[in-house]
Amino acid sequence: MATGTIILNPGAAILPDNSASNLAPAVQRIKSSGSAPGVYFLQLAFDASNLEWACWQFRVPADYASALAAKLVWKMVSATTGNVILVSRLAAFTPGTDSTDFDAKVFATANTSAATAVPATTAGRLAETSITMTNDDSVAAGDFAVLYVARDGASGSDTAAGDLELVGVALTYTTT
Secondary structure, eight states: OOEEEEEEOGGGOBOOOSSTTOBOOEEEEEEOSSSSSOOEEEEEEEOSSSEEEEEEEEEOOTTEEEEEEEEEEEEESSOSSSEEOEEEEEEEEOTTTOOSOGGGOOOOSOEEOOOEEOOSSSTTOOEEEEEEOSSOTTOOTTOEEEEEEEEETTSTTOOOOSOEEEEEEEEEEEEO
């Protein structure tokens, strides 16, 4: 069996409405400080003191078999010490089979990372956190799915100061 990957771009994120318990990260267009031509990219800036989240919708590939994992690539705006807590959740819906009204769909139980240390010595260095999607809402090949990703800045275990800047999201899985 091989490993498949679903790439989810920060620019394709669907942001919540900033009502109670629905706080959104800022979407930022970044230009590198290197010489021209500058490298541009999008990132989501998650606050250090709140739970902010974003989500992505996608179709689960036909070769999906099992072992879904969220791979989150991030950096810190200023912190070189402390830990972050990242959370992922999934809502999966099988067209033509699920009896639930899609407008009433909820996310499966949260999958939470361990306290992950920020890269030391230099702010802006990339880190990757992998979260095994143990609670995957019985996702199957062909499902329509929505992935939720959050930084739980309100957690006592999230001790890193400043924004966490999410630059990439990928879902990996075992293929058929």
